[in-house]
Amino acid sequence: MKKNNKITYHTEEQKEMIHFLIVFAVVLVVVCAVYFFSKVFVLDQNLFDVSYEAGVVNSERVVVGTLFNRPEKEYYVIAYDETGSQAVYYSSLTTNYKNKQTGALKIYHLNLDNELNKDYYVKEGSGNSQATKSSEVRLKNLTLIKIKNGKIDKYLEKLEDIEKELAVTTK
Secondary structure (H helix, E strand, O other): OOOOOOOOOOOHHHHHHHHHHHHHHHHHHHHHHHHHHHHHHHHOOOOOOOOOOOOOOOOOEEOHHHOOOOOOOEEEEEEEOOOOOOHHHHHHHHHHHHHHOOOOOEEEEEEOOOOOOHHHEOOOOOOOOOOOOHHHOOEOOOEEEEEEOOEEEEEEOOHHHHHHHOOOOOO
């Protein structure tokens, strides 16, 4: 029996390529191992659990763009900065109105701190009580607007007037 000894020769480029592939494979294995180890043992015990929540539309909130086209023929819109110091009191006005009045009109809240409403927020001066479309609306912090048939019926900027209109005077 004759033994055939094959001697293979590799060029320098082939040796470098084999060395590169080995290093690449080792790095890839280490990165994958660290990723899965951190996911399973360190960061999240439920790696493959996915939970879904149903979205909820808040029907008591409006933006200036939808101010005049609510489904009711007559309703109120109260506009104030919901991050302000008096926001809780303004919100309680509407809650008291809904609880105390029989046949109370729907009240929508318009947050002046919302990005969609910031362009209509007038910090100095007065608002526009004659607005007929969304682009003309100018609101101060705390404004109560009564909309009737898609038009402004009442426009109140003073707290005392708003309390009177909503019949929730605290005095």
